[in-house]
Amino acid sequence: MKKLEICFSPELIHLHDLSQKNIVVVDIFRATSTMVTALANGVKSITPVADLETCREMSKEGFVIAGERNGFLADGFELGNSPLAYLHGKYAGKKIAMTTTNGTLAIEKSKLGSNEILIGAFLNLDTTAKYLAAQDQDILIHCAGWKGKFNLEDSLYAGALVSFLADQFEWECDGAIAMKNLYEQNAGQLKSFLNQAAHAKRLQNQNIEADIDFCLAMNQYEIVGKLVGQELLAF
Amino acid sequence: MKKLEICFSPELIHLHDLSQKNIVVVDIFRATSTMVTALANGVKSITPVADLETCREMSKEGFVIAGERNGFLADGFELGNSPLAYLHGKYAGKKIAMTTTNGTLAIEKSKLGSNEILIGAFLNLDTTAKYLAAQDQDILIHCAGWKGKFNLEDSLYAGALVSFLADQFEWECDGAIAMKNLYEQNAGQLKSFLNQAAHAKRLQNQNIEADIDFCLAMNQYEIVGKLVGQELLAF
Numbered sequence: 001m002k003k004l005e006i007c008f009s010p011e012l013i014h015l016h017d018l019s020q021k022n023i024v025v026v027d028i029f030r031a032t033s034t035m036v037t038a039l040a041n042g043v044k045s046i047t048p049v050a051d052l053e054t055c056r057e058m059s060k061e062g063f064v065i066a067g068e069r070n071g072f073l074a075d076g077f078e079l080g081n082s083p084l085a086y087l088h089g090k091y092a093g094k095k096i097a098m099t100t101t102n103g104t105l106a107i108e109k110s111k112l113g114s115n116e117i118l119i120g121a122f123l124n125l126d127t128t129a130k131y132l133a134a135q136d137q138d139i140l141i142h143c144a145g146w147k148g149k150f151n152l153e154d155s156l157y158a159g160a161l162v163s164f165l166a167d168q169f170e171w172e173c174d175g176a177i178a179m180k181n182l183y184e185q186n187a188g189q190l191k192s193f194l195n196q197a198a199h200a201k202r203l204q205n206q207n208i209e210a211d212i213d214f215c216l217a218m219n220q221y222e223i224v225g226k227l228v229g230q231e232l233l234a235f
Numbered sequence: 236m237k238k239l240e241i242c243f244s245p246e247l248i249h250l251h252d253l254s255q256k257n258i259v260v261v262d263i264f265r266a267t268s269t270m271v272t273a274l275a276n277g278v279k280s281i282t283p284v285a286d287l288e289t290c291r292e293m294s295k296e297g298f299v300i301a302g303e304r305n306g307f308l309a310d311g312f313e314l315g316n317s318p319l320a321y322l323h324g325k326y327a328g329k330k331i332a333m334t335t336t337n338g339t340l341a342i343e344k345s346k347l348g349s350n351e352i353l354i355g356a357f358l359n360l361d362t363t364a365k366y367l368a369a370q371d372q373d374i375l376i377h378c379a380g381w382k383g384k385f386n387l388e389d390s391l392y393a394g395a396l397v398s399f400l401a402d403q404f405e406w407e408c409d410g411a412i413a414m415k416n417l418y419e420q421n422a423g424q425l426k427s428f429l430n431q432a433a434h435a436k437r438l439q440n441q442n443i444e445a446d447i448d449f450c451l452a453m454n455q456y457e458i459v460g461k462l463v464g465q466e467l468l469a470f
Contacts (some may be wrong), residue, residue, distance in 0.1 A: 008243065012244065015382070015383045095365055149249070150247075150409055152412055155413065166324075174385055175384070175385045177432055178387055181421065182413055182417050185416070185417075192459045193416070197409045197412055209437060
């Protein structure tokens, strides 16, 4: 049987063997939710980049640049980290260069020997789960976390994915046991449960309430977001 | 209001500010459960040491030496890591030098600027919670984990302690939210829930079943285990 495991933070990824695994990187609030939304709304590609300066350079090459630091729009950037900005095909056909506080780092640290890197979100959970179930590879769910620490929304997504895949995977991973149970106990009240966690972050940005509601909507899109070379593409 | 937080692994402790905090180090299977049992059964002191060789040297100074690596008794050691060995005052009055795979490291990494270091176990949960509630300090619960990764039993103990202290502490810590909920949802079936996690470890040692039952018994002892200088003492 195929195996799955969860890593709660990029600070712990060195303890995991990535080789030949399919890695699902998740940063629910908001990097990977925004990436999935952008791809589902016709964006041509998203290039995750590590720093703001590289992003700014890429604007000269025709990229639309998106960047935030600690929840705020970065100076000189057209787009921040809100998924709502990409709705109704507003950036359809565009190439996006995106840097975020936690998400880009998690993608970068997922590369070492892995088979495929996907981006995870509640917005396309079912489609991603079906894609992973159809592959032969073991899975590692890589939570972007919050400045290196465990965070609730990424970990609950990991638990949801384990719950969806439980028939076809096995695990020797205490994180998977814990988060599957936590998700299943709280699936009917995901937003109120997560509100406890999102409180501090919500205060940083007056528009984030609409983003949170949007990021917690399940199965809005039927695409898989996958890294090909340096670009995230929709499949 | 006083604050509490959880750190899931010594690999993440550098992300936390320990200064002036009371740190509760927990390694349920089995280091801190064994330490609490030994102290409650009259052991004079326990000196946690980092490596087997230092422990062996200390046997020449009159210490009874206890050591395991990966669940097995270390070569040349009188005691392993089973709490059962200390029952009925068998080592009452003795000074113990103890090294373990994960627990000793977590204690060592808890020292930087902290106020007090306690050792946590289900066996004295209530007494430890009352002690912490009576102090003015913020708390950090430091899970020893398993070779750097999140583990279920230490994290559930952390959740239990948060649950016991919820009236007197507040937290901006997603780990505390998650583990409080997970503990409260599974408190009535702690052993069967943990059995999923303990499976692989139980296979490593045929006597561990009795240890597991013992380590999951709540509130058997009314002592607090606290580090004073280099020694753990009962209070």
